[in-house]
Amino acid sequence: MYPEHPPHVPAQRAVEVHQPTPYPPAAPVSAPLVPVQPNAVPAVASIVLPDGRVVTGYAINPVQPEPVMVKPAVSRTAVNVALGGAGFLAVCGGLLLLTSFIAALTAFITQLIILAAVIFGGWIAVQIFSANGHRNAGTTVNIRRAVFKRNKFHG
Template sequence: MYPEHTPHVPVQRAVEVHQPTPYPPAVAVPAPVVPVQPNAVPAVASIVLPDGRVVTGYAINPAQPEPIASKPAVARTAMNVALGGVGFLAVCGGLILLTSFIAALTAFITQLITLAAVIFGGWIAVQLFSAHGHQGGGTTVHIRKAVIKRNKFRG
């Protein structure tokens, strides 16, 4: 066989295992604290460690947990849905009132037009059929009594 067709065999290497070195447990010896007067808190505190070292630093107030926000009795989504329903009902009521108003206005305008037609038509009828209708600037025609004898008109 040729070398390029030989199967690949992984090379075995030695594995090194490192174990962590445990630290010896700390001795529970309370560290001495510099005496402080009861009502006064110093700006800088010093602590003497068991091996004689002195650590100096500022006093840190313990972290206060953030107040837990109280949840409302009703979820915001439920409140939004309820308000949307109230708004929808208000709009529907308004639309019903609007259509009623438009219908009433249409009926009123129709009655006004009918009343105007009756009044105007009556006025025209009175002008046409009254005896006083000739007092205006119209043309007056007088017709004489005519006598017709033997197909001749004498007027």
């Protein structure tokens, strides 16, 4: 009724085990190395091992650690805030001088206007009240002695 292997159980297979072949430890050999050209593609270096094998590859320079950044004694933000405050104080001083200058200029112009009004008004008063008898403007009316009899004018 049941098959030899049920469908949900996989069939067993033979297991193959591979063991790596160990190499004998290599003694330090002073084999000639090909020098590496700076700022160019490194040359391929070949080393002949004592057992006759040749190992070829690129020479790898050791990785240099990143230099540690030294923090300044004063932060840049503090310097910027201080410079901004100094600039603000300079601007406030300039604005104070500017407002003082504008107030002085306004007072000077006001005094000039008052002086012009006084001089012009004096000139007009002299023209009106002068004793020259020189009057060119206006209408001259001569009044003669008139006789009024019984509410009638006889001229």
